[in-house]
Amino acid sequence: MRRLMNAAALAGLTSICSPAFADDDLSSIRAEIDAMRSEYQSRISDLEARLAEAERRAASAEATANSAQRAVAAAPATVPVPRQTIAAPTPARTGDNAFNPAISVVLNGQYTASSEDPDGVGMPGFSLDEEAGRPERGFNLGESEVVLTANIDPSLYGNLTFALTPEGEAEVEEAYIQTTALGGGVTLRGGRLFSGIGYLNEVHGHNWSFSDQPLPYRAFLGGQYGDDGVQLRWLAPLDQYVEFGAELYKGDSFPAGGAANGGAGAQAVWVRTGGDIGDSSSWLASASYMNADAEDRDIDGALFTGNETLGILSLVYKWAPGGNRRDRNLTLSGEYFFDTMEGDYDAVAVNLDRSGWYAQGVYQFRRRWSAGVRYAAMTPDSVPAALTGSTLDAGGLDPWAVTALLEFDTSEFGRLRAQFTHDETGPIENDEFRLQYTVIYGPHSAHRY
Template sequence: MHKLLPASLALALSYPVGAMADTSSDVRALQKEMKVMRADYEARLKALEQRVKAAEAAAAPAATRAASAADAPTAAGAAGPTAATAAPVAGAPSWSTATVAAPTAAPVAAPAAASVAAPVAAASGGGASSFNPALSLILSGGYTRTSRDPADYRITGFPLPPGAEIGPGTRGFSLGETELGFSASVDPWFRGAANISVAADNSVSIEEAFVETTALGKGFSLKGGRFFSGVGYLNPQHSHTWDFIDAPLAYQAMLGTQYGDDGVQLKWIAPIDHYVELGLEMGRGLTFPGSDKDSNGAGMYALTVHTGGDIGISNTWRAGISMLNAKASAQELLWTDAVGLPVASLFTGNSRVWVLDGVWKWAPNGNATRTNFKLQGEYLRSERSGSMVTAIDGTGVPSPYGVTQSGWYLQGVYQFMPNWRVGLRTERLDPGTPSFGLDTGLVGSNYRPSKNSVMIDYNPSEFSRIRLQFAQDRARDGKPDNQISLQYQMSLGAHGAHSY
């Protein structure tokens, strides 16, 4: 019994020592395994860093192209857009561009091979985006109530071609213009864009379809195809960006609502702190005040000069002067005779339209998200000279014809709280005194058309707008036309930055 007790004590004391020896061995094994894992992790991390650098280097040309195309639309992400402010053009007012939608960031969870292949493909021009241009769809429509029939809408003293898109449109419920847009970079030197318009009567037209340079440098850019002319302030903008439902009377009477043409446009932005932009256009002369003709020469040319800048941190401005010269050949115009009956005539000659435009914007400390104010005005002067034929059956004798007409509008839009705006516009036309060399049976008018409009709109987001507008339209000599319009506008897909 006495021998068994020391042996038991020795055995009990030796067990923890053995266990400690086994535990120490396990710890060393774990430490060794952790070292192997750490070395493997560091190697993988270094490889990923090298791949990120390679991807950034491959993506640099695409970023350069995007920066050079100041007005290139930004695609909205499928997972839900976030707000990102577009950078203004050098020398332009600091808050001149609108907020655009940018895609939300997605977590990096793709395999390592895919993370390298995608940027390389994009840099070579063969990536998925090469075959998937940015798409946009503008939906609009509403309800219009007028006190006079829109079917016989005229602007007294201003003869226009048959079917001119003027006036308030159809009464009652109607679908407005639906606009489908495409845009994408072609390669490091060009980008392309197209806008297809579907009218309420189901007619389809191509508003714009052009290619534009992105890397000429020295402030130059060249555009070719079909596009809205850069004359004035309102003309280059698509109608869904206008602050009122319709174009001013001066635009309707002297530019056929909005002047677009097939041709080329060269622009130059001066590389100085102050914003200065010069533009030159040459085109076919497709639409009023010109008319399409079969010849090798240009039927239209235009010159534009715009400048602007900041006044402190809360005010910005832009002003400009433009000149558009268009030729017409046997252009059919609708007049009224001495008793007010419609008379058709053919005009051949030259039209020159001058446009003075100015815009001033105010936002406290340059932040326009909560409240802001915009004052905008333009003055248009049209000079037409040539010959007129009143008997369009071929028996008429050309008579010398000339007239100088003018018009202006002034409007202010105030955002008094987030998402809500109110606006007021007043406008007037002067038809001038037409000169006829022979007794054509046509008469001028001393009546000066005018119009006053007030609107209020609610913008739940930058992609949607609901607008109510009331106007007293005195374009026709006689009883005024009281017009009430309710309009909705919805933007789907890519949403490019708006111009100043």
């Protein structure tokens, strides 16, 4: 541009000083000016074209990202994504952090007020594991998590989750490796893990719809069944979503115990299927079965040696207008449990058939605000006369509880929740109120359907 200005100034000055300036020289200067003008115009046109192309690519990338976000947000209203796909390994990274795991932290805290002292309170008719009791009164840190995940190589993915207890102890909640390249819809996972039975068992606490698990999970699975073992999944190559699972565990966790059968004391199988109902709704159904052997399982000083079998039927329905759950969505779910406990309980032979169920719904009525309600009930069995007055003696009671919640999400990474429960799980009615916060920071895997 400076050359153009200098040339123009020189041409003007020359014309003024020398009126008889040769026509051929003027023509040459004009030609040079026209050439420079053409050159710069070409460059400007090229820059404008490159700018337009960059803007087009940016708009396309933004549209793709928005589409992906909408797809994730609308997952409840689409064909349920296989769990091993949703909990996918973290993306490969380059540079200095290529071999460092992704680290995320989940902080939980709550305040609890209850009309009855929770210490020593159980559920008549059922042996409750120590993890399945009521929370302490007052302020409580709750259970927080530190999660480390990474691709190990093209064939394996690793997950390590530490649970930080309110008592300040660190426990290994999950520690497993998972295959990523077996093909044929097959995935193998081994280590310490949550079982895939039921709908809620493998969901981590910070992703529960309510602050606690329903009564059947507390009574039959100690809140949540996790153990050392191996899990095999197969996603069937069908248009309809169908997935099968088979698991073998050590058998150290409730309802098993003592690592019976040479350290293979619990087995489980399950199948689930689901699909769309129009553009706004989807469903998921599953059936699960667990066989657990116990050797001298100790619950509050009472020993049980024998076998428990548990069956679970689950059904989930999700709705979001147009498949977009950002502003409004509804999730309805329910499960039915049936359990058989056979063996020796404190040296007394027992053969008990028990059941339980729950139904719950959570409605996000506007962005960030949700409300929910849950009802759960248990049906115990009568016990031999020798066990009258024991933990397994329900005394004619059928435990039940009803829960309501109101939740405000500061973002997808932060939650504030108020929850009220009225339960008649024992001879004395109890009212419980909880205020809870949950926050997540760091790269955290998406959760299943």
